[in-house]
Amino acid sequence: DVLLTVGVLTINDARESWDFLNTNDTRNSPATNSTSAESVSSLLLQSLETITTRLTSDSFNIETPSILLNKTTFENTFNADFNSSVEINITEPDGGNQSITVLTFESMDNVLPARDEANSSVNVINGRVVLVQSNSSISNISFTFDITNNSLGNPQCVFWNFSLFDGLGGWDDEGCTLVSDDTETVTCNCNHLTSFSILMSPNSPDSEALEIITYVGVGISMASLVICLIIEAVIWRKIRRNNTSYLRHVSIVNIAVSLLIANIWFIIGAAISDAEKKNPPACSAATFFIHFFYLALFFWMLASALLLLYRAVSVFDGGLSKTSMLAIGFCLGYGTPLIIATITIAVTAPQGTYIRETGVCWLNWDPSRALLAFVIPALLIVAINFVILLVVMHKMLTRTVARDAAQAGERHVLVVIARSLAVLTPFFGLTWSLGVGTLVSPDDRGIHISFAFFNSLQVQI
Incomplete structure (x- = not known):
């Protein structure tokens, strides 16, 4: 009856309820005044x-739709395949007559969260959870797990540590090592007994070519930007011919x-992510500034496009003052x-879903969708700039010939701004469209390399 009841509690239809309970446990644990917290899922496994440990000493096998309970007595070595999903091998027993009790769960992954010591949000329990107990000391046991989802990689051999996160519990790899990993199975070796499984995460293309393209491209980009700023500093005093020219250079800078x-x-974020010891606060700070300054880049492009639109549709010698337009530009930019x-x-950090720990420090995607706070504004600005370019081109083609030199100079500046936006807008649009593509097809190495190439060469032209 116990096994049948637990089996009902672990079915797929109960997953949403367990997710709610686990999330609620995680969120409420720091607010308690006690030295430890309790997790319902962890208490179920512990029970x-x-x-x-209190079963009869006889050998037996009980199979239910969701759980297999097996107790076996052995003397020398032990090898068994449980439910065609987990193989257990003991080659160095303690000696004498010993017994081993194995509980193999079909869907305990619906109950236990996939949190590990780093509290990563990208891991998935990708094999059966198996509980192993013995009446003797066993310090060398091997598990071969059948992989549930072949699209995942980066396997970790783990056991459920009830003391992690102040008693909430989590997956720990201490005492367990990865022996082999192929397309169908993962083999682990552990020096203790408890509840075991494997954690895996989405494959992230990790190639030397990708790393070289990224860092060489970023280096070229930074050098080009420094040269651009030096040129702007040299010609700064010569750009005050009219307000439009001045504001254009302010946007460029x-x-x-x-x-x-x-x-x-x-x-900085890449260095923090590559460090052996993780530093989530530093990674969060790096992610915040990367997010802020990349957004500032796009909003200054929008400010430049709005200046172009304003000057194209208004009377050249009237309208807002230079100070007013600067104030609008800096507020927007x-x-x-x-x-x-x-x-x-502010919204995602309290739940621990602000950053992701795969690759460089950057906004999380699953489950918080924090990355949308960059992707949506960036692609929306690209779309707006395209519309503005079309409107301005129509206005300039239908406008009468300039009546004096001042208007001719103003018209020339507008042409320069339009030409710059016509180049930058599709370039940045293509770059971050590829960024979205890396989310849709995370295993596609070609998309990752293309995104790294265009992203690292975002230089002001």
Whole structure:
């Protein structure tokens, strides 16, 4: 009856309820005044471990639709295949007559969260959960797990540690090592007994070519941006012919500065992610500044496009003053990204879903969808800029010939701005469309390399 009841509690239809309970346990644990917290899923597993220590000494086998309970007595070595999904092998027993109790769960992954010591949000329990107990000391046991989802990689051999996260429990790899990994099975070796399984995560293309393209491209980009800023500093006093020319160069400088600082934080974030010891607070800080300055790049592009539109549809010698347009530009270019980046970290960080721990420090995708706080504004700005370009081209083609030299100069500046936007807008649009593609097809190495190439060469032209 116990096995049947537990089997009902672990069916697929119960997964949503267990997710709610596990999330609620995680969120509420820091607020308690006690030295430890309790997790319902962890308590269920612990109660089953307790039951296995109080069974009769006879050998038996009980099979239910969701759970297989087997107790076997052996003397020398032990090897058995349970439910055609987990193979257990003991080659160095303690000696004498020994017994081993094995509980193999078909769907315990619906109950236990996939959190590990790093509290990563990308891991998945990708094999059966198996509980093993013995009446003797066993320090060398091997498990061969059948993989549930072949599209996942990066296997970790883990056991359920009831003491992690102040008693909430989590998956721990201490004492367990990966022996082999192929397309169908993963073999682990552990030096203790408890509840075991394997954690896996989406494959992230990790190739030397991808790394070289990224870092060489970022280096070229940063060098080009520094040259751009030096040129702007040299010619700064000569650009005050009219307000439009001045504001265009203000936009260029801020686009270059934003991209340069974003690239610097990108390198810092990559160094933090590659470090042996993880530092989530530092990774979160790097992600915040990368998010903010990349958004600032796009919003300054929008400010440049709006300046182009305003000057194209208004009377050349009237309208807003230079000070007013500067104030609007800086509020749009830095104020809006600051609001978006701050709201994103404020909403997702308390739940631990702000950053992801695969690759460089960057906004999380699953489950918080924090990355949308960058992708949506960026692609929306690209679309708006395309519309503005079409409107401006129509206005300039239908406008009468300039009546004096001032208007001719103004018209020339507008042509330069339009030409720059016509190049930058599709370039950035293509780059971050490929970024979305890496989410849709995370295993496609070609998309990752293309995105790394275009992303690392985002240089002001």
